[in-house]
Amino acid sequence: MKIAVCVKEVPDASVQKRINPQTKRLDRSGEGALNHFDVQAVEEALRLKEAQGEGEVVLVSLGPQRALDSLRKALAMGADRALLVSDEAAAGSDLVATSRALGAALEREGADLVLFGQQANDSDGAVLWAAVADRLRYPVISQVAELTIANGKVRGKRQTEFGYDVIEAPLPAVVAVSDAINEPRYPSLKGIMGAKKKPQETLSAADLGLDSGTLGEQGSRTSVLALGDPPPRGEARKIDDDGSAAEKIVDFLAEKKLL
Amino acid sequence: MIAVFLEHHEGELQKGSLGVLAKAVSLGQGEVAGVVLGSGVKELAAGAGRYGAAKVYVADAPELEAPLPQPRVDALAQLLGEQEIDTVLFAASVLASDVAAGLAARLDAGLNWDLVDLAAQDGALVGKRPALEDAVYVDVGWTAAPRLALFRPGAFDPAEIGGQAEVEELSPAFEDFSMLATMLEQAHEESAGPSIEDADVIVAGGRGLGGPENFALVESLAKALGGAVAATRAVVDAGWYPYAAQVGQTGKTVSPKLYIACGISGAIQHKVGMQGSGTVIAINKDPNAPIFEFCDLGVVGDLHEIVPKLAELVQQRKAA
Ligand SMILES: Cc1cc2nc3c(=O)[nH]c(=O)nc-3n(C[C@H](O)[C@H](O)[C@H](O)COP(=O)(O)OP(=O)(O)OC[C@H]3O[C@@H](n4cnc5c(N)ncnc54)[C@H](O)[C@@H]3O)c2cc1C
Ligand SMILES: Nc1ncnc2c1ncn2[C@@H]1O[C@H](COP(=O)(O)O)[C@@H](O)[C@H]1O
Numbered sequence: 001m002k003i004a005v006c007v008k009e010v011p012d013a014s015v016q017k018r019i020n021p022q023t024k025r026l027d028r029s030g031e032g033a034l035n036h037f038d039v040q041a042v043e044e045a046l047r048l049k050e051a052q053g054e055g056e057v058v059l060v061s062l063g064p065q066r067a068l069d070s071l072r073k074a075l076a077m078g079a080d081r082a083l084l085v086s087d088e089a090a091a092g093s094d095l096v097a098t099s100r101a102l103g104a105a106l107e108r109e110g111a112d113l114v115l116f117g118q119q120a121n122d123s124d125g126a127v128l129w130a131a132v133a134d135r136l137r138y139p140v141i142s143q144v145a146e147l148t149i150a151n152g153k154v155r156g157k158r159q160t161e162f163g164y165d166v167i168e169a170p171l172p173a174v175v176a177v178s179d180a181i182n183e184p185r186y187p188s189l190k191g192i193m194g195a196k197k198k199p200q201e202t203l204s205a206a207d208l209g210l211d212s213g214t215l216g217e218q219g220s221r222t223s224v225l226a227l228g229d230p231p232p233r234g235e236a237r238k239i240d241d242d243g244s245a246a247e248k249i250v251d252f253l254a255e256k257k258l259l
Numbered sequence: 260m261i262a263v264f265l266e267h268h269e270g271e272l273q274k275g276s277l278g279v280l281a282k283a284v285s286l287g288q289g290e291v292a293g294v295v296l297g298s299g300v301k302e303l304a305a306g307a308g309r310y311g312a313a314k315v316y317v318a319d320a321p322e323l324e325a326p327l328p329q330p331r332v333d334a335l336a337q338l339l340g341e342q343e344i345d346t347v348l349f350a351a352s353v354l355a356s357d358v359a360a361g362l363a364a365r366l367d368a369g370l371n372w373d374l375v376d377l378a379a380q381d382g383a384l385v386g387k388r389p390a391l392e393d394a395v396y397v398d399v400g401w402t403a404a405p406r407l408a409l410f411r412p413g414a415f416d417p418a419e420i421g422g423q424a425e426v427e428e429l430s431p432a433f434e435d436f437s438m439l440a441t442m443l444e445q446a447h448e449e450s451a452g453p454s455i456e457d458a459d460v461i462v463a464g465g466r467g468l469g470g471p472e473n474f475a476l477v478e479s480l481a482k483a484l485g486g487a488v489a490a491t492r493a494v495v496d497a498g499w500y501p502y503a504a505q506v507g508q509t510g511k512t513v514s515p516k517l518y519i520a521c522g523i524s525g526a527i528q529h530k531v532g533m534q535g536s537g538t539v540i541a542i543n544k545d546p547n548a549p550i551f552e553f554c555d556l557g558v559v560g561d562l563h564e565i566v567p568k569l570a571e572l573v574q575q576r577k578a579a
């Protein structure tokens with residue numbers, strides 16, 4: 001079974017995220033990291049492959065060339081190869097343009113199962129899979145906390161506003177996992193050493209047969225008009241625990257008459 | 260014309276959708292339509308008139324019985340092909356988000372998500388979206404029609420205006436691939452649990468607890484404070500705590516006087532369920548955790564150290 005996992009490079013947690021006032025896009029110049037929600041999708045793919053005893057796990061990403069550095073973390077975990085769609089013209093792609101690029105790359109791969117993480121922690125959209133599934137004309141199951149595959153079908157248990165659903169779809173299918181699905185492994189030293197040598201392919205829009213005008217800002221249908229400050233909040237206090245945090249919380253509760 | 264996707268469950272139009280409908284009507288951009296997709300939903304559809312819909316498009320088909328997104332994308336794409344609808348608004352939910360994104364791809368239409376407001380400025384629609392853990396407010400627009408938008412849960416309240424809607428029936432055709440996913444079990448609520456909606460004090464636990472056994476820490480603090488215990492989706496989905504105690508988008512919305520979050524990162528989907536709380540205290544070992552952006556007292560530290568001590572101190576104080 002061939003499993004494609006859509007993964008994204010996002011600003012590292014240590015980077016103070018900011019939107020560039022000129023481009024009105026997220027400033028991606030600082031250190032990058034693999035979106036941690038996607039690490040769980042990679043883990044799930046590896047588990048499925050291990051359970052089946054055969055198969056291939058392919059990472060598929062849209063991002064700048066340097067995103068390969070982040071993808072290597074997933075290769076170190078055990079993914080077999082990486083495919084990065086990278087094109088100057090694709091910068092600033094919104095949902096429409098991103099799903100077009102990933103859809104084309106995934107179409108080329110023809111995976112049996114396409115996995116997504118719960119959300120990209122820089123955009124918090126939690127929507128991309130549904131757009132990609134429509135482009136691929138595959139069934140989609142989202143928010144999956146428990147995933148099983150049997151007899152050419154994928155079954156997912158997931159939570160909605162009303163309780164738990166169990167949904168089934170024949171392969172090929174798109175599945176987006178929730179952050180409760182697993183506890184991802186750490187790459188082994190051997191995995192880290194081997195990651196560099198695994199196949200890592202970069203494709204441009206043209207390689208995918210896409211007109212670059214259908215990607216990036218030109219291919220997008222949404223725009224950022226202005227940046228503003230959030231409504232003011234009350235004064236927040238932040239303390240580091242030096243062993244007396246419990247006492248300080250009690251004092252705070254007393255001060256607020258909450259005890 | 261603006262259309263609003265009206266989600267329903269067990270014969271009731273959902274409050275979130277009706278709130279978005281009220282917002283759409285308040286923009287004063289002409290008549291607003293509701294869209295109701297389901298099976299056996301005609302009567303329900305007519306009811307949307309009371310909440311401001313001048314027109315309701317309804318597709319009543321067995322293929323729309325299960326709340327799955329793809330057949331709904333088919334129905335909406337067809338509706339937008341037939342009618343002069345340039346904008347479709349959705350109240351975010353597990354279902355609505357997938358419908359909106361699928362429709363965006365189908366029609367190459369712009370989708371803005373997580374909006375908390377929408378305004379008409381010089382004839383153009385402008386959405387407001389908090390970004391980067393709500394640290395920036397971004398004005399977003401669309402470069403072409405149709406425009407699609409998802410609103411943050413609880414963004415607007417419904418308004419019962421008391422009008423009547425003209426109902427128009429649709430007969431959508433469905434794509435083969437849209438019929439492939441099937442619902443085997445729907446909206447199954449697992450293991451009953453305590454009611455947390457009326458609690459004055461809530462102590463909530465997240466994945467930072469490290470394991471289900473550590474909910475005992477949260478429970479003892481809640482007990483000392485005379486409060487209830489709540490949880491994040493991450494730990495509920497993982498089976499650490501019952502669904503009934505979950506706070507957030509797909510859980511409960513609570514507004515206690517005091518909310519103590521232990522080992523919770525503070526994702527938007529959690530925040531929308533507890534932002535109405537009076538005082539919020541967060542205990543998290545990661546100084547960059549988003550929860551520190553919306554609490555009154557943030558404590559950077561290990562909950563395993565702090566929570567037991569806190570429970571003991573509170574108990575002592577109450578006993579004194
Ligand atoms: C459609 C949708 C609906 C959703 N609905 C909900 C919902 O209703 N409710 C909800 O809660 N979530 C919901 N989510 C999930 C949400 O996005 C987050 O993934 C989830 O809230 C994270 O839970 P958490 O904070 O427990 O876990 P994490 O995000 O993993 O956070 C754990 C935190 O614990 C801290 N920590 C770890 N160890 C310690 C320690 N020893 N001491 C102190 N702190 C520690 C870490 O620093 C971290 O910040 C939804 C998501 C989607 C996409
Ligand atoms: N640029 C990208 N390249 C590959 N996968 C992505 C990209 N952006 C988002 N994804 C995937 O889509 C999921 C949801 O992203 P989003 O809808 O942006 O929150 C992520 O968890 C990833 O699995």
